[in-house]
Amino acid sequence: MVNILITDEIHKDAVEILKRVGEVEIATNLNKMELKRKIKDIDVIVIRSGTKLTRDILEHAKKLKIIARAGVGVDNIDIQYATEKGIIVVNSPDASSISVAELTMGLMLSAARNIPQATASLKRGEWDRKSFKGVELYGKTLGVIGLGRIGQQVVKRAKAFGMNIVGYDPYISEEVARSLGVKLLSDINELCKVSDFITLHVPLTPKTRHIIGREQISLMKKNVIIINCARGGLIDEKALYEALRNRKIRAAALDVFEEEPPKNNPLLTLDNVIGTPHQGASTEEAQKSAGIIVAEQVVKILRG
Numbered sequence: 183m184v185n186i187l188i189t190d191e192i193h194k195d196a197v198e199i200l201k202r203v204g205e206v207e208i209a210t211n212l213n214k215m216e217l218k219r220k221i222k223d224i225d226v227i228v229i230r231s232g233t234k235l236t237r238d239i240l241e242h243a244k245k246l247k248i249i250a251r252a253g254v255g256v257d258n259i260d261i262q263y264a265t266e267k268g269i270i271v272v273n274s275p276d277a278s279s280i281s282v283a284e285l286t287m288g289l290m291l292s293a294a295r296n297i298p299q300a301t302a303s304l305k306r307g308e309w310d311r312k313s314f315k316g317v318e319l320y321g322k323t324l325g326v327i328g329l330g331r332i333g334q335q336v337v338k339r340a341k342a343f344g345m346n347i348v349g350y351d352p353y354i355s356e357e358v359a360r361s362l363g364v365k366l367l368s369d370i371n372e373l374c375k376v377s378d379f380i381t382l383h384v385p386l387t388p389k390t391r392h393i394i395g396r397e398q399i400s401l402m403k404k405n406v407i408i409i410n411c412a413r414g415g416l417i418d419e420k421a422l423y424e425a426l427r428n429r430k431i432r433a434a435a436l437d438v439f440e441e442e443p444p445k446n447n448p449l450l451t452l453d454n455v456i457g458t459p460h461q462g463a464s465t466e467e468a469q470k471s472a473g474i475i476v477a478e479q480v481v482k483i484l485r486g
């Protein structure tokens with residue numbers, strides 16, 4: 183009998199698919215010790231971004247064959263070590279692109295128009311029509327860092343708002359950029375200089391860590407708005423905090439943080455920071471499709 187452990191919440195239809203091929207146990211919010219104990223005897227583990235499969239956890243896996251990540255980012259898995267151990271890692275990169283792109287637009291508009299701050303004020307019983315003056319997206323330059331699945335969906339939506347788009351992605355061709363209507367820049371610093379809004383859509387790797395650092399921020403226009411729905415580690419949060427506090431950066435809209443959940447993160451004390459708790463892929467559609475896609479891959483692999 184194949185033993186399947188699900189450690190982050192996935193869609194019920196995906197659980198049903200997995201039940202056809204094995205004994206399924208759902209155990210969410212496990213601590214490290216519990217995970218180490220449980221991972222010993224299982225063949226398949228199904229996770230989202232909450233479970234961290236680091237080397238010291240995977241060392242305890244005796245018969246693990248498949249890690250199924252319902253979603254895109256695999257930075258919570260030690261892929262190299264998993265590969266060394268002959269464990270197959272599957273994910274569902276396409277399932278959440280639209281959801282993340284839509285949240286990006288939502289956060290962009292929210293930051294531009296101070297919607298969360300105005301809502302909070304309204305609910306406090308105030309009628310303050312002066313404090314929340316915003317800026318339009320129309321006619322502004324949006325810098326998109328990473329023009330993959332999500333970045334491209336953001337481009338399409340931002341164009342509908344009348345934005346001019348510049349992009350930085352060393353791995354996509356001029357042709358693709360042209361077909362998207364994006365001016366491709368060969369240097370991230372150039373993108374920082376010309377953009378009114380900047381949004382990040384690259385994976386977190388040793389190369390992209392702090393891709394937005396002190397230097398990039400110093401080059402940005404005053405009053406730029408930054409949106410990050412990719413990974414917290416892409417931005418140097420200390421440098422971001424300073425630039426937001428001295429209003430060099432007008433606002434930041436963040437779905438992701440260097441440490442999640444954030445603990446005493448000073449960014450969250452600033453009135454020009456708005457955010458969501460890693461909700462990019464949190465839609466009914468994305469969750470259902472991510473779960474089903476990985477469950478089907480697990481079935482396919484198990485049935486050879």
Ligand code: NAD
Nearest residue numbers: 254255328329330331332351353383384385411412462463
């Ligand atoms: P993707 O692989 O389709 O696109 C990533 C793009 O980044 C690629 O085009 C790649 O060429 C480019 N890239 C890689 N290194 C780069 C670099 N150094 N500089 C510039 N560009 C670089 O991935 P995707 O599906 O668009 O997802 C992007 C990221 O979004 C994921 O890696 C994940 O971390 C994040 N994500 C977040 C959520 C959320 O809940 N907030 C959900 C899904 C994905």
